[in-house]
Amino acid sequence: MIKNIIAWFEHKAFGVCEWMGNKLGIKSTKIRMYFIYLSFFTFGSPIIIYLIMAFILEHKNYFKPFYTKKRPSVWDID
Secondary structure (H helix, E strand, O other): OHHHHHHHHHHHOOOHHHHHHHHHOOOHHHHHHHHHHHHHHOOOHHHHHHHHHHHHHHOHHHHHHHHOOOOOOHHHOO
């Protein structure tokens, strides 16, 4: 039962910590603990940052064309 709950949170809870851990090369459990500790010390402001990051990660296909430029191929140059 507990393993199912843990697996659900790790897979369904937006994946923000896992994504950040992969980008930074840090274990996602450490990042989760940092979010928890910072939430206690700053009265919940990292939760707002977490939700913003979750929104961006869930809709990254909509944001992607705005921040990436497509380089022309060598074969496209006339």
